Amino acid sequence: MSFTLQGMGVSRGIAIGPVYILHHQVEITEYRIEEKQLESEIERYRNALKQAREELREIRDQIPLIYPSRDIPSPNDTAIPTTAAEIASFIDPHMLMLDDAMLTQIPVEIIKDTRCNAEWALKQQQDRFTDLFEAMDNEYLKARKHDIQQVIDRVQRCLQKAAQPEEKYDNTPDIPEGSIVLAHDLTPADTALMPHQGIKAFITEHGGMNSHTAIIARSLGIPAIVGLRCARRYLRRGDTLVVDGLHGVVLGNPDVRSLRYFKNLQTEQKRKRSELSRLREAPAVTRDGKMITLYANIEFPTDMQAVKRTGADGIGLYRTEFLHMNRSPEEGQPDENEHYEAYVKVLRAVDGPVTIRTLDLGADKQVDGGIARSGGAVPANPALGLRAVRLCLRDLSLFKPQLRAILRASIVGPVRMMIPMVSSVHEMAQVHHLLCDVKRELEAENLAYDPEMPVGAMVEVPSMAICSDLFIPHVDFFSIGTNDLIQYTLAIDRVDDEVGYLYDPLHPAVLRLLNQVIVQSHQADKPVSMCGEMAGDPRYVRLLLGLGLRYFSVNPETLLEVKHIIRHSDLNKLRPLAKQVLNSQDSHQIEDLVAQMNVL
Amino acid sequence: MLEQEFTIVNRLGLHARAAAVLVRAANGFASQIRIQKNTQPAVDAKSIMSVMLLAAAKNAQVCLTIEGEDEQEAMQKLGTLIQSGFGEGE
Numbered sequence: 001m002s003f004t005l006q007g008m009g010v011s012r013g014i015a016i017g018p019v020y021i022l023h024h025q026v027e028i029t030e031y032r033i034e035e036k037q038l039e040s041e042i043e044r045y046r047n048a049l050k051q052a053r054e055e056l057r058e059i060r061d062q063i064p065l066i067y068p069s070r071d072i073p074s075p076n077d078t079a080i081p082t083t084a085a086e087i088a089s090f091i092d093p094h095m096l097m098l099d100d101a102m103l104t105q106i107p108v109e110i111i112k113d114t115r116c117n118a119e120w121a122l123k124q125q126q127d128r129f130t131d132l133f134e135a136m137d138n139e140y141l142k143a144r145k146h147d148i149q150q151v152i153d154r155v156q157r158c159l160q161k162a163a164q165p166e167e168k169y170d171n172t173p174d175i176p177e178g179s180i181v182l183a184h185d186l187t188p189a190d191t192a193l194m195p196h197q198g199i200k201a202f203i204t205e206h207g208g209m210n211s212h213t214a215i216i217a218r219s220l221g222i223p224a225i226v227g228l229r230c231a232r233r234y235l236r237r238g239d240t241l242v243v244d245g246l247h248g249v250v251l252g253n254p255d256v257r258s259l260r261y262f263k264n265l266q267t268e269q270k271r272k273r274s275e276l277s278r279l280r281e282a283p284a285v286t287r288d289g290k291m292i293t294l295y296a297n298i299e300f301p302t303d304m305q306a307v308k309r310t311g312a313d314g315i316g317l318y319r320t321e322f323l324h325m326n327r328s329p330e331e332g333q334p335d336e337n338e339h340y341e342a343y344v345k346v347l348r349a350v351d352g353p354v355t356i357r358t359l360d361l362g363a364d365k366q367v368d369g370g371i372a373r374s375g376g377a378v379p380a381n382p383a384l385g386l387r388a389v390r391l392c393l394r395d396l397s398l399f400k401p402q403l404r405a406i407l408r409a410s411i412v413g414p415v416r417m418m419i420p421m422v423s424s425v426h427e428m429a430q431v432h433h434l435l436c437d438v439k440r441e442l443e444a445e446n447l448a449y450d451p452e453m454p455v456g457a458m459v460e461v462p463s464m465a466i467c468s469d470l471f472i473p474h475v476d477f478f479s480i481g482t483n484d485l486i487q488y489t490l491a492i493d494r495v496d497d498e499v500g501y502l503y504d505p506l507h508p509a510v511l512r513l514l515n516q517v518i519v520q521s522h523q524a525d526k527p528v529s530m531c532g533e534m535a536g537d538p539r540y541v542r543l544l545l546g547l548g549l550r551y552f553s554v555n556p557e558t559l560l561e562v563k564h565i566i567r568h569s570d571l572n573k574l575r576p577l578a579k580q581v582l583n584s585q586d587s588h589q590i591e592d593l594v595a596q597m598n599v600l
Numbered sequence: 601m602l603e604q605e606f607t608i609v610n611r612l613g614l615h616a617r618a619a620a621v622l623v624r625a626a627n628g629f630a631s632q633i634r635i636q637k638n639t640q641p642a643v644d645a646k647s648i649m650s651v652m653l654l655a656a657a658k659n660a661q662v663c664l665t666i667e668g669e670d671e672q673e674a675m676q677k678l679g680t681l682i683q684s685g686f687g688e689g690e
Contacts, residue, residue, distance in 0.1 A: 093620035096648040103649070129649070136655040140612055144652055147616045331658045 002253045005235075007203065007228030009248030010214035012557070014266040015201030015223045016259070019239045020179035021232060022190070028156065030120040033111065042108050045118035048158035053098045055154065059189045060091045062196070090188035090212050097151045102129075119159050126152045146211075150187040175199060180241050182231055191216045201243040203250060205231050225250060276560040280311040284563045286545070287570040294563055295355070295553035297531055301342055304349040306556040310563075314352025316479065316553020317418070317531040318343075320359055320402065333398060339405030347413035354413065355479070355531075355553070356406050357458070359398065360420040362387025383487065383494075388421030393430055403438045410450035417453060418479055423461040428474040431455070458531075460484035465513040472524045478517060479553070482532025486510055505534045506590045508582075511547075515582055518548045529553050541565045542597040546578025573600050601667040602675045610685030613657035616648075618686040623648045625681055631668025633678070637661070645678070 033041045097103060102125070110121035126149065133145035175181060177198030183190070185206040191213050194202065199222070207213055207226035217224035223245030235241070235252060242251040242262045251258060284294040295316025296307045307315070323334040323342060347354050362385060392399035406417050419431055435455065442449055454476035459465050465485060468478065482505060487494045489509050492502045504510070514530075521528035529551030534540050536554030541562055544552070554562050577597050584590045610618060626633045626645040635651065636642035637660055643650035645664065656662055662682070666674045681687075 089617050089620075092624070093616040093648060096620050096623055100647050100649045101644075102647060129653075132653050138613065138655055138657040141615060141652075141655045141657060144616050148649065148652075327658070330660060 002251060002255050002258065003234070005228055005231060005250040005252065007225040007231070007248045007250065008208070009224075009245045010207075010211075010226050011217035011220075011222060011224040012246035013201070013221065013223035014245070014262055014269060015180055015241075015243045016262060016266065017178045017180045017200045017241065018176070019182050019203075019235050019237065019241050020175050021235070021237055022175070022181050022183040022186075028119045028123050031117050033115050033117055035115075038112065038115070041111055041118055044159065044162065045107060045111065045121070046104075048118065048155050048162060049098055049104060051158040051162070052151070052154045053095065055158075056091060056095050056098070056189055059193055060088055060095065063088050063091075063192055087188070087192045087216060090216065091192065093147060094151050094154075094187065094189060097148060098155070103151070103155070119156060122152060122155060122159075146185070146206075150185065154187070180243055182235055184232065186213050188212045188216055191220070191222075194222055195220050201225075201245065203228050203231055203241075203243065205229055272561070276564055277309075279560050279563050279567070280309065282311075282563070282567065284313075284566045286566055287568065288572055290550075290571055292545070292566050293529070293551045294559060294566070295352070295529065295531075295551065296556050296559055297536075297553050298346070298556070301345040301349075303556065304346060307350065310556050310559040312350075312352070312556070312559055314414075315346060315350055315354040316529050316551065318346060318354055318356045320357060321361055324359070324361060334401070336401035336405045336408075339402050340408055343405060343409035343415070344412050347409060347415065350413075352414070353416050355416040355418050355456075356409075357418045357420055358389065358402055358406075359392055360388045362391050383484075389419050389427055389431070390421065393427065393434075396434070399434070400438060403435060404442065407435075407438060407442060407449035407453065408447055410453040411448045415450070415453055416477065417455045418458060418477075419455070420458045420481070421460055421484070422457045422471075423463045425470055425474055428457060428471060432474065459517050460488070462489050462513065465489075465517050468517045468520045469524075472520065472526060475526065477526055478521055478528040480514065480517060480528065480530040480532060480535075482510075482514075482530060482534035485513065485532070486534075489513060504587065505537070505540060506543075506587060506594065508584065508587075508590070511582060511590070514544075515547055522548060527551055536562060538562065538565060539594065539598065542569050542574055542600070543578060543581065543594050545569055545571060546574030546581075546597065548578075570600065601665065602671045603663060603665045604675060604679060605661055605663050606679060606682045608656050608658055608660045608662060608682065610688045611658055612688070613660065614651055614654060616652060618688065619648050619651040621686045622678065622681060623651055625677055626674070629666075629668070629670045629674040629677075631666050631671045631674050633674060634665045636663045636665070 107118065107121040107125050110116065110124050111118060129148050130145060133142055136142040175197060179199055181194070181199050181202040183202070183204050185204050186202060191202070201223040202217070204213065204226045205228055211226065214224060214226055223243050225243060225245060225248050228250065239252050240254065242254050242258070251262070254262065284292045286292065293313050295314050296310060296312035297317040298304065298307060298315055299319045300322050320339070320342070323338060343354070343356060362382065386394065406415060409415055419428070422428055432455070439449065456477035456479060457464065457471060457475045458481045459468065459478050460481040462485065464471055483494065486503060486505055490502060490504065490507055492499050494503065518528055528549070530544065530549055531553035535544065535552045536558040538558070538561055542565065545566065552562060574597055577593055581590050581593045584593065608614060612618065614622070623646060633645040634642040635645040635654065637654045637656050640654070642665060643654065645651060654662070664675065664678060
């Protein structure tokens with residue numbers, strides 16, 4: 001019987017192979033140690049520490065041998081280049097912990113004082129750590145308790161292995177080549193050697209998008225799924241699995257047809273990737289000679305490494321929310337210089353323009369470091385509440401440092417400023433007023449800025465799409481954010497699974513709005529780009545080209561694929577079909593026409 | 601004995617990797633090196649667990665107390681490390 005499990009895909013790619021269950025959870029029991037055995041129990045503990053140290057050292061020493069050059073040769077060309085030194089830097093803290101008196105001395109004292117076994121003493125010490133970490137109020141630092149837990153788990157396994165040699169406890173290394181590893185959690189050390197050991201993918205019950213292990217998986221280009229709760233309850237050793245790291249889906253014991261499907265998909269993806277990597281230098285030009293501008297969306301300055309591998313024409317969406325995330329109350333809000341430095345870093349790393357979106361906080365993106373809401377009540381409809389530009393205009397102490405930083409950065413390179421969630425012309429006017437004030441301030445302080453810096457608006461709220469002509473005098477460009485535009489147009493909560501089926505980028509209402517914005521911008525000679533997920537979805541690229549879109553801004557991972565589609569498209573053939581799409585009555589007809597465009 | 605205050609400047613604070621860099625450096629000196637945050641008791645800067653348990657986030661003030669034959673160099677080296685954000689990009 002085949003079955004499906006859903007987790008969080010953190011590293012894309014498809015892998016097929018038998019599952020190998022790593023690190024059986026060790027059960028820790030307490031028992032009493034007699035006086036005469038005390039010395040040997042302490043000795044047993046010290047040996048386990050020694051063995052854990054040796055295991056880690058062995059792994060760390062292999063890293064530079066496996067990845068001798070500075071960049072890890074990665075089968076997935078969109079992976080972030082990571083140096084061997086960086087991978088090793090995740091392992092180093094674990095090695096230091098094994099030498100720390102808190103692990104070398106204190107458990108020994110516990111053994112002596114309470115006459116308990118080594119496992120129990122270590123567990124006591126771990127519980128203390130857990131309590132201390134739980135009391136921290138910085139979320140990021142609090143999460144480091146996993147590092148300590150992982151180290152202690154390794155020592156516990158060494159204790160168990162020594163007690164019951166062979167079979168029952170897997171001595172890590174001998175995982176059959178071609179396996180898919182399943183574990184409760186994996187350490188960076190476990191992950192780093194996987195490609196070398198011939199492991200095709202991994203699944204963990206624990207972890208998140210940005211856990212160390214997920215970051216390493218992406219760097220190594222191994223498909224990975226995390227957060228698959230209780231997976232070990234459902235998977236048996238030797239089950240054949242298909243892992244789809246993009247969608248976070250695990251298919252167990254697939255039938256012949258599913259297996260054939262995924263094998264074909266896998267081959268196709270491999271072929272495509274090697275083909276796409278050659279497109280880096282190629283222009284995004286259509287068959288009929290029209291140049292299309294292809295920007296990248298980024299979230300962090302470090303994303304620039306991935307952007308560079310794609311040859312993007314610039315940054316069409318630089319999200320700035322990260323500056324507000326993972327902050328403790330004592331850190332407070334980011335100041336002007338922190339903003340400035342984050343912008344300059346990206347400007348120096350890219351050739352084309354950088355479109356900086358002002359803070360889009362609120363709704364699904366709550367912040368740390370305490371932004372006060374008046375009243376403090378949780379709004380019933382956060383997506384329709386005090387967020388993005390609304391929040392910024394309300395709280396100038398949040399907005400002004402950002403405006404100042406963006407203006408100051410505008411002399412370092414071509415900066416475009418973009419305002420999210422604008423719903424009325426009035427809001428744009430307020431932003432312009434504020435900008436004037438800030439510019440005067442900067443002049444008074446003799447700080448330079450580019451007076452010609454373009455200021456644009458995101459088209460996300462239907463009110464703006466419906467009367468885009470009214471906004472034209474107030475903006476230098478538009479950028480369509482399809483995710484919110486679709487959510488607001490169709491009144492569908494993006495995070496509510498129950499209505500997810502209604503979320504449809506091809507809904508005639510959505511397409512009419514897109515068309516209207518594009519046509520009116522062209523008439524007024526204002527550039528219009530699209531930075532929502534729709535722009536980077538291979539299914540819709542040709543439709544958007546046919547509707548007249550000339551600026552796309554997409555995630556670095558899909559940029560080359562979009563470029564490939566553009567280079568194989570002929571606008572003369574797409575335009576009439578796009579027109580038919582706009583005149584269609586129902587979604588089936590639209591889907592047929594879009595499918596027709598995609599096989600041209 | 602030397603004593604000096606520093607501000608943690610890297611974005612993630614004294615997390616595991618930053619703590620490891622600090623502890624490795626501290627272990628290179630013979631002096632006794634202690635680190636203190638606010639009014640909490642000072643801890644051994646050569647112990648990674650203790651340093652992590654300080655929970656020193658960005659902008660936290662930490663005080664280094666160093667005593668021993670190489671205290672001058674130790675203060676110089678560790679101070680530079682903290683002020684440079686442990687060489688982290690952000």
